[in-house]
Amino acid sequence: MNINASASKAQVVITGAGPTGLMLAAELRLGGVDVVVVERRASGTVGESRAPGINARSVEILTQRGLGAKFLRLGKVLPGVLFSGIPMAPQDLDPEWPSAMILPQHQTERILTAHAVELGARFEWSTSVVDLRQDDRGVEVTVAGPSGPGTIHADYLVGADGGHSAVRRLCEVPFPGDDPVSWWVVGDVALDFPPDGRGVFGRNERIGTYQISRAEPGWFRLSLMRATPPVDRTAPVTLDELREVMRDGLGTDYGLSGARWMSRFSDGFRQITQYRQGRVFLAGDAGHTHSPIGGQGLNLGIQDAVNLGWKLAAVVNGTAPDALLDTYHQERHPIAATVLELTKAQTALIKPGAQNDALRAVVSEMLAVPETCLHLSGILSGLDLRYPLGDVHPLLGRRMPNLTLSTDQGATEVFDLLRSARPLLINFGADGLAATPPAWADRVDYIQAELPASSWHLPVFGEVPACDAVFVRPDGYIAWVNPAGMSLAYDTLVAALKQWVGHTRRGAITA
Template sequence: MTSNHDVVVVGAGPTGLMLACELRLAGVDVLVLDRLAEPDLTTKAGSITLPTAAALDRRGLLPDLVAAQERALAQFRAFLATRTGPAAGPRTPPPKFLGHFGALMLDGTLLDESDPAFAGHGPAADVGLVPQQELEALLTARATSLGVEIRRSTPVTAFEPDADGVTISASDERLRAGWLVGCDGGRSEIRKNAGFDFPGTPPQITAWQAVAEMTGTEGLRPGWNRSARGVYAFGPMPGRILVVEFSGSPADRDTPVTPDELQGAIRRVTGVDVTVTGMSSITRFTDNARQATDYRRGRVLLAGDAAHVHSPFGGQGLNLGIGDAVNLGWKLAAVVRGWAPDGLLDTYTAERHPVGARVLAWTRAQIGIMRSDPWADALRDLVADLANTTDGTTYLVKQLSGATIRYPLAGTHPLIGFIAPDLALADGSRLAEHCVDGTGVLVDLTGDPAVRAAAAGYPGRVTLVTTTSTDRPGLAGLLVRPDGVVAWAADRDEPDPAEGLSAALRTWFGAPLSEPAPRRSEPVSVRSR
């Protein structure tokens, strides 16, 4: 028997789950397949960036993020409370968690928070310390609530794309889908079997990240540290240790990590006689850095680590994958629902590939200053001097936080291409709260009849919000894509503020309709505030 679906997503990690949520929100029949019987609970990424927090806020998940961050901070405080001796470090969490660049800890007191890149993001900007395990559990619950079917213990063994879709063999079942999306990680079978080019650079390191029971840790310094033999990070959660050796790739990446292997790496890099007595989480990784030249081949697409791999330093991998999912979800849904303008799906690679390439470059740069040789020492000293200034710290944080991501969209307004500011509106709501149902949002701040007339042709695709705001008083209006990116904006002092709006609507939402054609079974009304 063959079952049919609009989209099959392979991989139930954060990228695959986020993509499935976005597709299902748009009324698409999506099935998620994962080879694992249970979610992978290995400790991985420990934080989310601004674009990720903003994307989840736009879907109504901010309270869940805040709660997850509070749990992470409680663990951080518990870790600090256990520290004694000369390497104890601080006893309270830093005033603002900024992370690190190449194991150089960034000082929150040097950050210029008045920089325009940090302005207008609302309460999402205060969320960052959310571990990947928490985020994955949150997205699993959301996907389930939306009606997404997630099948575990179901590896994809073969697939055959054609002009109209993809035939998929998964376990003992045969599936038919209009589209297949590989979100199945850095060793993606979907990428390999579909024939995507995946050029890049070979690994320089072997690294281990674990949550372990250890004795003799009094000599370990909290945070990121560099020695003559490598790099290690201790904390911010009890038992968490990360160790990096510049020894190239391990001989066999598939061999399970033993306590003796982890203990040996810790002792070599730190010079401290730590004894590992148990492990609740352990992973071994390298800095293999590669990127697919295109994220689409016909009816097969890639997202997340399936499309790009790199070292995890700087906390970019998880967030890069979420960004892919948010960008792809609404575009693929538009194609499935039949209203996508020509070339819409091609903009997925065009917009996300440069972002991925930038992350690969930044992770390679961090490997460069983490090495232990005279050339790396000199470069590291230079970067450290720059980072120890307000301008240097602010620059690094802007890049690491994702606040500077801008897509090359048509239009001259300075907001176009960036994540929309989270405007505080006259009725007490925030702009993010009007994005929950996943449509585009057209905000009219002046009551312009031309804006209302333009929105009338897009029922179910674009929600009109007519209101006022004291934020950005010169702004007349803006069009926000479902992924939160500003596609059109105008100021009040422009001769024709609505100029360019119709073109932007056609570019991103297709031709206007002569009568309502909502994308779900019930009509989506135009709201005025």
């Protein structure tokens, strides 16, 4: 597409080709939406670890889209969960706890870019959004690229352009929160004399908890607090600054000889008040910024994208009402608010001082209590998430486990059935449910399977009663349940389909 001073069209424009924007582009393409990704950089992230932590729920989501094996082949599976650097081992309490992993962000972006391109997403690199206007018919996005200025006319715009989001600024969205009081430097560095030869995760009275860990062959991930604030916190980090901060806080720079990426972060925390602004949406760091302690940013963004993608595709395609898009804010805003509060606590615990040392000791003891370990590990891993979809059954609103199903076509796993990002109705033996109700037959996949067990195990929650049938949204969350042994609640199934799929008969949309 050549924007050069001429109008272009797309059903959805996404600004930002980070993990959030890339995941959303792929989700929209699975829904058949024409999508253009606008990215100010000339290419994706190159040689940066940046946001390497991929939590257990994100690994599950990637597996649902057929990408899990690629990530696990390249990444390093984590043996546990860290709370401000304090290890927790939920797998010791629950052997079925799914794995999290570490993978440098440049590799994550490479996989997701290839995935989006394969599905047909279009990209405009070296292109920035400079203005936008919207009305009840669409959004006019003014951009500046290598060929000059141009305009893209779209049905919707999604700002996935990071903590300094241009889309957020142009929409004048309130962004309340806490101003920073402390700063850290971070980067991928080359060290001639790394501590212990392999790196270290340490703590001292001057800068608190610090990290020097091997990111990839030849490169170490460095993260440590500045003992004094930076003179200019907006200035790029330099090697000289890294040496100064290391010597000041650690007494040595361990032979720092180079860096492929350097940055800084702070303990500022902010979240927008509304994720939806008419036909404009904000996702990932564009909607919530916080310190990276705890590794939640990338995971929140990927899960924002998967929540929004199928909903936006259904509305763009005219098979669901506009009100469906309001549930994006309703569901995702509280999740990020909870994570931000937990991240504040973790960030406070990494700071130096005798009082914080004492608090860390107390917290370490608390984290050894099984109930506390499972509760906090559940939040950090994303496995405890429950959307407010009702209380008829404990599975409602929770993640569908990756059960191995026995069908007439052989054994299959639930996650394999979600690869196309379509709604899924699974019948484990409910009488009178031989297929998807006719009005939704073209929109909702149906499978008949044997009931795997009388109860299902969910990490964090333990054993929950099994069901005779479930309706699973494209993002993998259960939106309708027919409890085992109960007569088919056909009316509640129809209500769930109306709410989440919207299409009742050809050409008709219900609110």
